Amino acid sequence: MRPLILLFLLLASPVGAVEPAERLADPALESRARGISAELRCLVCQNESIDESHADLAHDIRVLVRERLLAGDSDTAATGAVVARYGDFVLLRPPMKPATWPLWFGPLALLIVGAGCSLLWLRHRPQAAPAPLDDAERKALETLLREDM
Amino acid sequence: MRRLLYLAPVGLFLVLAGYFAFSLRPGYDPHTLPSAMIDKEAPVFELARLAGNGTIGREALKGHPVVVNFFASWCVPCRVEHPLLMRLAQREHIPLIGIAYKDKPADSARLLAQFGDPYRDVGMDRDGRTGLDFGVYGVPETYVIDATGHIRKRFVGPLSAEAVDHELLPLLRTLGGS
Numbered sequence: 001m002r003p004l005i006l007l008f009l010l011l012a013s014p015v016g017a018v019e020p021a022e023r024l025a026d027p028a029l030e031s032r033a034r035g036i037s038a039e040l041r042c043l044v045c046q047n048e049s050i051d052e053s054h055a056d057l058a059h060d061i062r063v064l065v066r067e068r069l070l071a072g073d074s075d076t077a078a079t080g081a082v083v084a085r086y087g088d089f090v091l092l093r094p095p096m097k098p099a100t101w102p103l104w105f106g107p108l109a110l111l112i113v114g115a116g117c118s119l120l121w122l123r124h125r126p127q128a129a130p131a132p133l134d135d136a137e138r139k140a141l142e143t144l145l146r147e148d149m
Numbered sequence: 150m151r152r153l154l155y156l157a158p159v160g161l162f163l164v165l166a167g168y169f170a171f172s173l174r175p176g177y178d179p180h181t182l183p184s185a186m187i188d189k190e191a192p193v194f195e196l197a198r199l200a201g202n203g204t205i206g207r208e209a210l211k212g213h214p215v216v217v218n219f220f221a222s223w224c225v226p227c228r229v230e231h232p233l234l235m236r237l238a239q240r241e242h243i244p245l246i247g248i249a250y251k252d253k254p255a256d257s258a259r260l261l262a263q264f265g266d267p268y269r270d271v272g273m274d275r276d277g278r279t280g281l282d283f284g285v286y287g288v289p290e291t292y293v294i295d296a297t298g299h300i301r302k303r304f305v306g307p308l309s310a311e312a313v314d315h316e317l318l319p320l321l322r323t324l325g326g327s
Contacts, residue, residue: 056277086185
């Protein structure tokens, strides 16, 4: 029984929120539409793609993307049609441009600053070994140790 | 030099506190998105009039600044801003164009009969396609359109008296609104 359940679990694939009526007849076009939809943010539930979201607006945008593909648009043009209406924010993968440089390179810059600070700190740490004990200190230490026993 | 280093946490705290103060300032909602349509021409549309006499299109927006308001009878925040729209229409004489978003004509008509009709014209966007073309992501949304038909500002969510007095009306005045 258990292997059978496991098999079913493995066979199950994510279906997203695409409704049967939305699906395109041409499987190649439909798979392109699914690919585009997975990269577009739903503006109502802002951390889901429109492919996963059941929001009304996500449905409308899925239909828009499919219409553009049916009209012969390339993937980029279909995505562009949505970006023209809602801005770069709909792209789950933000584009590389001056306004998004902090987003892309900020973490790297922080890492470099942090590494620099660590390096400075390591350099300036006192490294000389402590001076060896003189006779009086050694005697005091022995007394202390003996007291302990 | 070393002394200055001890001040670094204080500096860091000030930077963070400044950022939080900026993000928590009153009237700022981080979920509100900037419109991609600002300064672009309003999209082409052709909607049946609620009144039943023909259609309303983009040409109706040109000639003088207008305010386009997307609303729906099923939308609760729309009722919140409705008295403000009435004030805009009656006291300020602002030309308001209503677009009923995914609403049944009978329901829109009942809403306007019950609470008053602030609009000079109302188009029925039954399938939400015009909303999609404007970049609407939730009603109510309000767009200020200048005399050449270009979108100049968008308000997401219900208008507040503050937004009307400090943003909407001054903008219309600079656009030479009636």
